[in-house]
Amino acid sequence: MAQEQNKTERSEQTPVIELRHVDKHYGSLHVLKDVNLSVQKGEVVVIIGPSGSGKSTLCRTINRMETIDAGEILIDGEHLPEEGKKLAQLRSEVGMVFQSFNLFAHKTILDNVTIGPREVLHTPKKEAQEEALRLLKRVGVDTQAHKVPAQLSGGQQQRVAIARTLAMHPKAILFDEPTSALDPEMIGEVLDVITELAKEGMTMVIVTHEMNFARRVADRIIFVDHGVILEENTPEAFFTQPKTQRARDFLNTLKGRDK
Amino acid sequence: MNIQALLSQFGEKYLLALLTTYKLTASAFILALILGTVITIMRVSPVKPLRVVADFYVQIFRNIPGSALLIILVYALPYLNVILSYYAAVLIATTLIPAAFCSEYLMSGMNTIGTGQIEAARSLGMTFLQSIKNVVIPQAVRSSVLPMTNLLVATMLTSALASQVPLNPTDLTGIVSYINTHAVGGVTAFLISAILYCGTAVIIGQVGNQIDRKVRILR
Numbered sequence: 001m002a003q004e005q006n007k008t009e010r011s012e013q014t015p016v017i018e019l020r021h022v023d024k025h026y027g028s029l030h031v032l033k034d035v036n037l038s039v040q041k042g043e044v045v046v047i048i049g050p051s052g053s054g055k056s057t058l059c060r061t062i063n064r065m066e067t068i069d070a071g072e073i074l075i076d077g078e079h080l081p082e083e084g085k086k087l088a089q090l091r092s093e094v095g096m097v098f099q100s101f102n103l104f105a106h107k108t109i110l111d112n113v114t115i116g117p118r119e120v121l122h123t124p125k126k127e128a129q130e131e132a133l134r135l136l137k138r139v140g141v142d143t144q145a146h147k148v149p150a151q152l153s154g155g156q157q158q159r160v161a162i163a164r165t166l167a168m169h170p171k172a173i174l175f176d177e178p179t180s181a182l183d184p185e186m187i188g189e190v191l192d193v194i195t196e197l198a199k200e201g202m203t204m205v206i207v208t209h210e211m212n213f214a215r216r217v218a219d220r221i222i223f224v225d226h227g228v229i230l231e232e233n234t235p236e237a238f239f240t241q242p243k244t245q246r247a248r249d250f251l252n253t254l255k256g257r258d259k
Numbered sequence: 260m261n262i263q264a265l266l267s268q269f270g271e272k273y274l275l276a277l278l279t280t281y282k283l284t285a286s287a288f289i290l291a292l293i294l295g296t297v298i299t300i301m302r303v304s305p306v307k308p309l310r311v312v313a314d315f316y317v318q319i320f321r322n323i324p325g326s327a328l329l330i331i332l333v334y335a336l337p338y339l340n341v342i343l344s345y346y347a348a349v350l351i352a353t354t355l356i357p358a359a360f361c362s363e364y365l366m367s368g369m370n371t372i373g374t375g376q377i378e379a380a381r382s383l384g385m386t387f388l389q390s391i392k393n394v395v396i397p398q399a400v401r402s403s404v405l406p407m408t409n410l411l412v413a414t415m416l417t418s419a420l421a422s423q424v425p426l427n428p429t430d431l432t433g434i435v436s437y438i439n440t441h442a443v444g445g446v447t448a449f450l451i452s453a454i455l456y457c458g459t460a461v462i463i464g465q466v467g468n469q470i471d472r473k474v475r476i477l478r
Contacts, residue, residue: 063382065381085386088385088386089384091384092384094382096382098378098379101375102373102375102376102379103379104379105372105376105398105476105477105478115383116383116384119383119385119393120384120385120389148476148477150478151477168383168384
């Protein structure tokens with residue numbers, strides 16, 4: 001009973017991320033069609049769908065890496081501002097982890113993690129470094145702190161990228177296919193770090209092709225195809241009894257691939 | 260006159276000329292790096308008028324002959340009531356042209372940086388200028404050390420424009436005309452200057468290679 005009450009209370013809170021009637025075109029291609037989505041604090045939402053379905057674009061609109069043509073996006077109830085200082089400030093509160101890691105090639109691992117806090121939050125150098133080392137330890141790459149990105153494996157680089165995002169103390173983190181550029185043997189180590197974050201209650205939006213991971217980590221699954229959210233479901237229900245034919249077809253193709 | 264005779268009579272003047280060339284080259288190169296960087300930031304800025312102006316600058320100064328620019332500075336500007344000293348006119352000409360090339364080299368250096376890194380910088384909350392300062396320029400500079408080395412040599416050669424105006428002390432090219440009006444130095448007088456130019460260029464090249472090896476970015 002108490003739990004039930006707790007749940008209602010939570011859903012009444014302002015969502016951390018909210019998309020209302022979002023539309024986007026690339027030229028004549030309609031990539032997002034009337035997308036509505038809200039993510040509550042502490043929720044892990046996993047977006048899945050076939051390649052080219054618009055799921056990455058959807059994820060990238062949330063911190064305005066991609067602009068939208070119509071609709072509204074709100075972070076903590078505030079509208080996403082136009083490009084400028086205010087948007088920069090807002091981006092610093094929403095972390096992003098990219099498919100291709102995107103570490104700064106000319107900086108050491110340690111500096112990659114400290115540069116955000118130093119430049120944007122004006123954290124003193126010593127404090128930023130101590131926290132960076134703590135975060136690097138947490139993702140298991142603290143021994144590599146003084147190397148440059150090119151000397152690390154893909155899995156290590158992605159874990160550094162996660163540490164770099166965490167250093168900003170974000171309200172939410174967006175993961176845009178975080179393991180798609182990794183060799184198979186390195187996918188696990190990155191997913192473990194993300195699973196750990198989920199357990200700690202981090203609010204996350206994750207675009208992924210890793211279905212087992214999605215099922216394990218998600219509070220909610222969003223299935224996207226042709227720019228439309230076709231299904232929102234709990235992971236159990238989605239993977240056992242998807243509501244839509246297209247989701248069933250999609251899951252069946254994956255099963256076929258695994259065999 | 261042979262080299263020995265020339266050096267014993269004009270040795271001190273050669274030294275002064277060499278120093279003048281070095282001074283001009285160093286000041287012009289530093290100014291060109293600063294101006295070139297500013298122009299480059301304008302060229303990639305989100306503000307269109309800035310991009311247009313900066314692109315126009317590069318098109319003009321990459322293509323104007325140095326002597327034509329010097330003539331404009333010395334003979335045309337006085338009509339606008341701007342009267343520059345000869346030294347200033349040479350320095351400005353020797354700065355404006357290399358700045359355009361500097362910007363071109365930085366632009367090609369920037370193209371080696373993936374857009375992903377810039378997106379990462381923006382996603383951390385850096386403003387346009389912060390991402391330029393922390394991510395773009397440092398990498399563009401590191402990957403353009405070798406072209407910048409060439410630019411320094413080119414700046415030194417451009418500084419020979421100084422020979423076209425009366426300067427005291429004059430530069431390494433000016434000294435040749437000076438000697439040939441005061442004595443019969445012939446081509447030997449020029450040979451000495453040429454050796455000094457070449458020697459300097461070789462040293463610049465060596466130092467540039469060393470720096471490049473040190474700062475090159477592992478990819």
